[in-house]
Amino acid sequence: MAKAREASKSLFWQNRYAACGDVSVAGALQDRYIDPMIRELANPTRFMSLSGTLLPWVGGLAALLTAVGLYMVWFTAPADYQQGETVKIMYIHVPAAWLSLFFYMIMASSALGTLVWRHPLADVSQKAAAPIGAAFTLICLVTGSLWGKPMWGTYWQWDARLTSMLVMLLIYLGILALWRAIEEPNRAARAVSILTLVGAVNVPIVKFSVDWWNTLHQPASVFRLGGPTIHSSMLVPLLVMALGFTLTGLALHLSGMRTEILRRRVRTLTILEAERLDAQAA
């Protein structure tokens, strides 16, 4: 009885949405394009072929944009009226901070892919993203500290932004340790996914810490409701550097995913070889 009521309710809503044209269009898009695309990319062999073609282009563009960004930082961007030339540290500190959060979001969405959809490449993506995110978090913390000494008079302050970023690095290190602690890749992926999703609570804390608490760290000056507060002569080099860093990170991520797929093939074949030797010995 309850099942019949549920089915009729579901049919009622389907008809309602179909009458509005929502389900028919979205459903057709899902059936014709999205599902086949996901199925196609879920195939590791297809992914290896596609990523092999993409990787040199992404890597080349990353190198080009980083080179252009560095030229702008060192030869065209002006010194800041308060910070002087020390503002040059910001052109690497800020993109590193963005990428730290960006790679955590990649890991969190991959964790959902592992736990909810069991997408074959989701845990491969998670595992490849972790060291890259950790490296950019480390760059963000160290360059921030090196900027803080001449500007604030101290390398470190236990304020909300700095502390939440340190917590982010510790979460990354915990995730890397968990990947190494569990040998079987599928079990490791499920454990890491749970830790990653729990740790995702820290992402909005990092982002909004400067608004929620009274911090020594300055508030957001690029991605804010009223628009950027930085002059275009500094904003453009910053965005070019950020794009260069992002493409570098994505190239490393693609490369890491390809290596992880190969590692899993090696693991499977090694197990097969061991089984064959066991069978021969018996």
Next chain:
Amino acid sequence: MSHTFFIAFSYILTALVVIGLILRAVIDHRIQVRALAELEARGIGRRSRRG
């Protein structure tokens, strides 16, 4: 210490970390490609189990 030290140290450290990530990616990829080639050369393929 002059501000130049802090700026130079930041850029050198970032370059080292990024170069480290790239080297790690290249070396790890080569190791896996070699290991896979060795296994396949010994006749261990995914289909070898059936045959």
